[in-house]
Amino acid sequence: GKSRGPKYGQIIDAAVEVIAENGFHQAQVSKIAKKAKVADGTIYLYFKNKEDILISVFREKMGLFVSCIEEAMGDKETVEDKLLALIETYFKNLSENYHWAIVTQLELRQTDKRLRGKIGEILKDLLILLDTIIDEGKLQGVFKQEMDKRIARQMIFGTIDETVTTWVMKDRKYDLVSLAAPIHHLLLSGLLKD
């Protein structure tokens, strides 16, 4: 998006809905304009094209998402509790905003490599949060000293992400938030019996 203005937020919210309901490829700018109750031309004041809308929406919502997780982590004493707060807040946000979940788990898995690169750059804001937890856990001597940060991050994010994708593919048949505690336990202590 080029710059902000009163209608920016309206367009962003309409875009999430239209993309979630129609899929990115069928989400014409005119559909988004209609849902946002603005003229088609207004959209082009803020966004270059449909791809720019997708990326801007993701960047915007990722900012909110990361702030929300940081806030939940803020008052936790231990690194274990911070990780639990992260997973719980992650699941809670996607449960409460199912349109976000459809967009992140299905529509943002674009095959176009350039677009994927842009999505990856925004995803980094979330992965950096995981890195801070891993660093802190190692520094405090709570986490394994020898473990590779990238591998640990890929395990945590991969587990969360696969759990959310399965939940979306299963049409929210079960409660996602209640999976946070058992996943947290498995990530901390692994498959082996304690």
Added chain:
Amino acid sequence: GKSRGPKYGQIIDAAVEVIAENGFHQAQVSKIAKKAKVADGTIYLYFKNKEDILISVFREKMGLFVSCIEEAMGDKETVEDKLLALIETYFKNLSENYHWAIVTQLELRQTDKRLRGKIGEILKDLLILLDTIIDEGKLQGVFKQEMDKRIARQMIFGTIDETVTTWVMKDRKYDLVSLAAPIHHLLLSGLLKD
């Protein structure tokens, strides 16, 4: 695919290459025919359409992939060693068949829900292998008794899958197979210091 014949294998192999190099959406049947050195019409003797080719290719290769993992697991005594054999064979196959990796990590992430459903059904053959390891580990009292099989499976598969996707997105800059041992260790005993 409807039935087998001498040219079936040729078409399958050509399809993997064409899809990996051009992306599924740009992989016209005529391109696949040319690469397979068959007439366009020959393809339609075996496959209904491009989507049928994608699904058939995935089913065919998944069969080989799963057999290869089962063979590697076969001579392992402990459930821990079986899990290591699975991860190592998984990474080895995708390292040696980079076209497969591009197709599985990028092109099979289709947003079309019906197509995703079909892909999920084939993926089950791989997930069932994980389930047998989890069941065996629980039965032998090596793995946590109380853990949910689906959550454990989503952790193992999610970790492997995210690791492979990052490696593909990073254009194979580093060795994937050497990540098997540290990932195996993390999955078994978690983030916490032993």
